[in-house]
Amino acid sequence: MTQALLALLLATSASAAPRTLRVDYFHTGNATEERFSLDKVVIEPLAWPGHPDRTVDDTNLGKYLFEVRDRDTNKLLFSRGFASIYGEWELTTEAKSENQTFHESLRFPTPERPVQVLLKKRDAQNAFREVWSFIVDPKSMFVDPSSPPAPGPVLKLLENGPPEQKVDLLILGDGYTEAERAKFEKDARRMVDILFTFSPFKERKSDFNVWGLMPAAAQSGISRPSTGIHRRSPVGATYDAFGSERYVLTFDNKAFRELSAFAPYEFVEILANGNTYGGGGIFGLYGTVAADSLWAPYVFVHEFGHHFAGLADEYYTSENVYAPSADRLEPWEKNVTALKDPEQLKWKHLVAPGTPLPTPWSKEEYETHSNNVQKQRKQVRAERKPESEMDALFISQRDWEEKFLSTQKYSGKVGAFEGANYEARGYYRPQLDCVMFTRDRVPFCAVCQSAISQVIDLYAGSKPQKPRKTP
Template structure:
């Protein structure tokens, strides 16, 4: 596979890719192990490289795309990750980037990710027009020149190179200047050195200086909610959570469908891609320059508003409107997208994406085209005696969902108060919880048709899940497994191996 290091670095590669809980450190006495981890963490912290960021432009349409360099930046803070967990083998993301030593082609760092462009290119707009998006790649600053390779999945789910560039950290055009700090860094949850933890940043947008205390209260509430869901609940000690909020001139963010426009510091806006509930920021530079003042691997943008909305893109950020009645659910659902690349399992809501021409196997771990029951990617979790595909009262569910969508459209068209939408959603939740929990195979892992905005051809693992409805249910077993794998990529005791330098 192209993501593997070359054989000249085989020993280093094995140490990098060893599961953090299966190392020789795990077999030494607890006190010695604790001392070793402390010493190694201290050493790693002292020698941590800065964070290097490659900013670039991503331009194209539904059939072609181009990349061009904007600038190379050295961020203010050290790289938050551990050097021995530099290689991503989760096989997640529509894109993958690799950093390789220029002298020996050794694989030094890799991460899978998704992007706004990657979503936009499957919209109807992309079939008739071009657009440009600003994007970034972040990795530990090397000591010597490296080659950065950007890859994209093809129809067979193989990563193919689409762009590459050489980055010399000593080039005179590398920008090491620092923009003004957006505000004080809040410690919302601290469990240890960043190198040993998953670092999550809660980044506020649309909060004025006078609303700083409100942001902190909102952020702490969202953090508390996240750690009530498994497997985050059981792995809480593997996380650090930080808060940062640049002061906005006006309270709130843009909502173009109602004529509201705000120049908020992070640039978050409702109506992304024309979907009234979809909240994104297209101002990548503003987002990156603010976030650079916190140690982070994942970011949740907390927007100051009460209209239902949010969004989540794997490896980029998640968003949620803090004052919506549904903020706790939306936060957790969208964080599932951002953190573990989980796909939407619902299919009855309106979608901005063009219908898929072919039923290709998705790269997301919680949905499948089920080309072969024997090859089902979560077959090891299927409950004994569960048929594949798994029957459920799909028609009854769709009939009710269609009626709800009509009511929802009426509420928005009449610009009725948000409380009317909340009332509709509460009634929908109560009906769905009763209906789905009464299904014969409820609570069991199988393959239930209807997922990824498509009624036919795509399947989800369980009849109900955080990624399917707003019901008071947990992540399904497959989603929990995917989330745990990402936590393992960033946290846990390091492998006992020498540190590799580019």
């Protein structure tokens, strides 16, 4: 999209839809307590990209939920579930002994009158409980409508209709210099093409718009602290998030939000200019992927599953940064379960009659092989061998797992297979294999596809929202 088209979007927004309002705030705490404080309320450059009749989130996804209510009538105007970097960090060992602060944002259509914003968090029973509330008056002199500097031209990678009628995905480049602008576009188009080979994205492609935006970096690449590489990239993406060498996040939320504000978006994938295996995904925030890694196609789709539909990781033998949970609480994610009561399994409608719950599989044999791979992986990293050696190890692992899992008795069936959510015991996944479990060449499982479809329906398509009563 050219600057002229951006200007057209701005002009259209003034008459056709409210502008996008963003609340920036600080989220501070540790493993046992958290606090919130307002930073700034801003009006973003573009119109709100969402459907005017799909303002209330009925997916029941997310560790957090925010609601926007009319101050005078208490009418629910808008809501969205989401997850956050803080929500992940508070589960780490570090959070047991330290405090940290993270910058976060809430976005919604600019209201006509003052509203109350309520932030809620799930309790141990998965019910949302209020943890913070504040008033936003859109006519306050402290609401900032000024625009930050434009980061560059917006590309139309896929356009199927007006933003308010479609799911709007932004591919945001980081670590690309001005001389690498053509490379960014090529990388972005490759990732988009890959995403729409996976169901249900493939069948729902016409429900999406995809935009591209690349703020030019002074240096090529992003930070990788474990190898002494530090870059001041525009979006701030970095490897080694939470000390995990493959985990790519940005902790510069303000930069991320101000750059993204120049394209219509509900979802964002940060495309990092690098070749080391890595990525990340947080529901309702963003996904990340290293564009030049051999595994970029898999990582992009896997991490987008986290970001887009709140899908949990189904693998459990890899090292992770999260402290083991003392209790096996029922996860809010739709593709893992603690299976407290098989009769109440949340995806039981997809289980064929006669399928045992839990569903047996050769778990010990899988774990033995996977643990051996983990040892080799540590050695490759410790000796700082070329990325090609890590790729070779992963290819060998992929080929073994693909053959092994496909020959199990209940392969391809929906059941409850133990081992998921980073835990070998007590959590179960819906199918033996899935994009959320291994790197092999398999689709999203039936349960994941259903969860993704529900999110698409929230933003696009012909499915109407059910009428709701105002509490």
